[in-house]
Amino acid sequence: MDQHWQQVYRYLHAHPELSGVEYATADLVARELRSLPGWEVSAGIGGTGVLGVLRGAPGPVIWLRADMDALPVQEDTDLDYASTRPGIMHACGHDFHVAALLGACAALGAADGLPGTVVAIFQPAEETGSGAKAMLDDGLLDKVAHPSICFGQHVSPLPAGLILTRGGLLMAAADSIRVTLTGAGGHASTPHLAVDPLAMAASLVLRLQALTARQASLSAAPVLTAAALHAGERANIIADNAELLLSLRTFTSGSRRDMLEAIERIVAAEAKAAGAHREPVMEIFDSFPLTFNTPDDTERVMAQLTARGLTVLPLATPITGSEDFGLLGAAAGCPSVFWHIGGVDPSRFTAEHRQLLLDAGRLPSRLPANHSPRFAPDAGRSLPPAVAALVAAARSELDRAEQRSSA
Incomplete structure (x- = not known):
């Protein structure tokens, strides 16, 4: 059966769909779920979201979540299952997440005497931060039983099967910011007669980088990245407008407020x-x-994953990446546990790389990271442990509740 989910992963990788238009992906997910014994399936939740419900005996309700959307990235790999859609790629591994959760659904459905209920959530539009909210706004909490706990995972450029997580704050909050600067266009030969928005934007980028440098002493300093700058189309024309796209990552509400106020002040100045x-x-x-793991639940579940043969290492500090997974547990008022799992051939990591990873969150520079046009998990090595992690997390909570009820 592992081979089947690897084929599903390869198909999804070759046929990516952008946020909110994951129609073929959702159809595939629904078909695969309906082919598994015991699963009830609902589609079209929050647009293209899919729900699977596996009902067992009365007991806890476990939510397992995977996201489905791809990115506007032109793939640059030599894979024989590379994206067939120009300018669109599963550059963040959401195809891997879907295949792993489907594999977990198959394993859980094959087990006898499930002591509770498992809900599989296949979520659209994570990359725009709108998918979890869309499913909640569409009545997700009214369509399925409220969870006792929510689980999710994300594939990362780590050794295959290695799990990294931490209790408490795990991942940053994020905001995308569009700044539109209006100058006065003109001829490139007479810049003194124009107000050049491109020069304005270039100066602004440098000033904003200095802003984050002043925050470097904070234990969880904000991250501000200027990711795109658009201005003009011809070498001999000074444009009227420039557009700058920024990504801000913060770890407290106060830091977010201060950074947004500072950015606005610097832009205006x-x-x-x-x-x-x-x-x-x-x-x-x-x-x-923010993505927040409830500490006691994280410690307990990770101990269970370790006991079941998975390798779990604790993160010393939060990750600057972001997720909308946390909205699910917050809306349901239940604990949440999220982890990162490796998707790279372990032979590509040395002992030094592992220590750098733990100490400073640094990865080997030769390994493509998420959102790179060269990022693609090694499904053969990493999909089985990703399936096992979801199954182990769900079973640990179901079995724990059963043991307590029989004591």
């Missing part, structure tokens, strides 16, 4: 200093909450 004829516009979009 830069435009004024350049003599811009109009005030700049700053728009916040694609926001993600």
